[in-house]
Amino acid sequence: xxxxxxxxxxxxxxxxxxxxxxxxxxxxxxxxxxxxxxxxxxxxxxxxxxxxxxxxxxxxxxxxxxxxxxxxxxxxxxxxxxxxxxxxxxxxxxxxxxxxxxxxxxxxxxxxxxxxxxxxxxxxxxxxxxxxxxxxxxxxxxxxxxxxxxxxxxxxxxxxxxxxxxxxxxxxxxxxxxxxxxxxxxxxxxxxxxxxxxxx
Amino acid sequence: xxxxxxxxxxxxxxxxxxxxxxxxxxxxxxxxxxxxxxxxxxxxxxxxxxxxxxxxxxxxxxxxxxxxxxxxxxxxxxxxx
Numbered sequence: 294x295x296x297x298x299x300x301x302x303x304x305x306x307x308x309x310x311x312x313x314x315x316x317x318x319x320x321x322x323x324x325x326x327x328x329x330x331x332x333x334x335x336x337x338x339x340x341x342x343x344x345x346x347x348x349x350x351x352x353x354x355x356x357x358x359x360x361x362x363x364x365x366x367x368x369x370x371x372x373x374x375x376x377x378x379x380x381x382x383x384x385x386x387x388x389x390x391x392x393x394x395x396x397x398x399x400x401x402x403x404x405x406x407x408x409x410x411x412x413x414x415x416x417x418x419x420x421x422x423x424x425x426x427x428x429x430x431x432x433x434x435x436x437x438x439x440x441x442x443x444x445x446x447x448x449x450x451x452x453x454x455x456x457x458x459x460x461x462x463x464x465x466x467x468x469x470x471x472x473x474x475x476x477x478x479x480x481x482x483x484x485x486x487x488x489x490x491x492x493x
Numbered sequence: 494x495x496x497x498x499x500x501x502x503x504x505x506x507x508x509x510x511x512x513x514x515x516x517x518x519x520x521x522x523x524x525x526x527x528x529x530x531x532x533x534x535x536x537x538x539x540x541x542x543x544x545x546x547x548x549x550x551x552x553x554x555x556x557x558x559x560x561x562x563x564x565x566x567x568x569x570x571x572x573x574x
Contacts, residue, residue: 371552
């Protein structure tokens, strides 16, 4: 009786190894591991570089700065950077309009004038001029400088096709090097692959 | 101070403010050979923290030293690869 048990397990052991129909052999498993390791190496090689994806939706002078400052800085860190511009964010890529971005005096409690005064005609121009003077006095880079620098560093600027059509902009009026003919799916794909995603 | 390293190139970003000191340092380092040292002269006080952070987060560069004096911040960056 005591010999039955070891015999039974000895019988079982070979039966576990033997059936190749339902359980993969060691060689098959090893091959599968090699295959997976190769796939992993490929996947990590593709994603080897760090990526940042920014969606720029605003076109006021103050809101044009953050995406460009972060984009150029990330490029300096070696990030592959994509900035997708949509709605008023398109103005940052528009060669003429980017040099004439305005600051809103209304709705910003940090402005030195009350909203009732800020709403007067011409006030946006006054506050914009004040800010432009400060930018110049402080040697802060202009939007144009930041954009050109970022382009030089390989940042990809994309102009949303739907809003180009909506705003009736001419693609020729964007800076050289700006990518057109892209939509939300492109932006989403960039965001999915990116290490940092920002909506500005 | 600067005598401790052989400086291959000096980048003058005095007057420039964020993000230009970092951005221009990156471009200048790209033009160096491995092992060479770039001296960066800046007046932006933020460059002390920014260049430190940049060097820390960027492969292939090493921040050797940072000094402060006469309103000029000096940074020494070696390209390591």
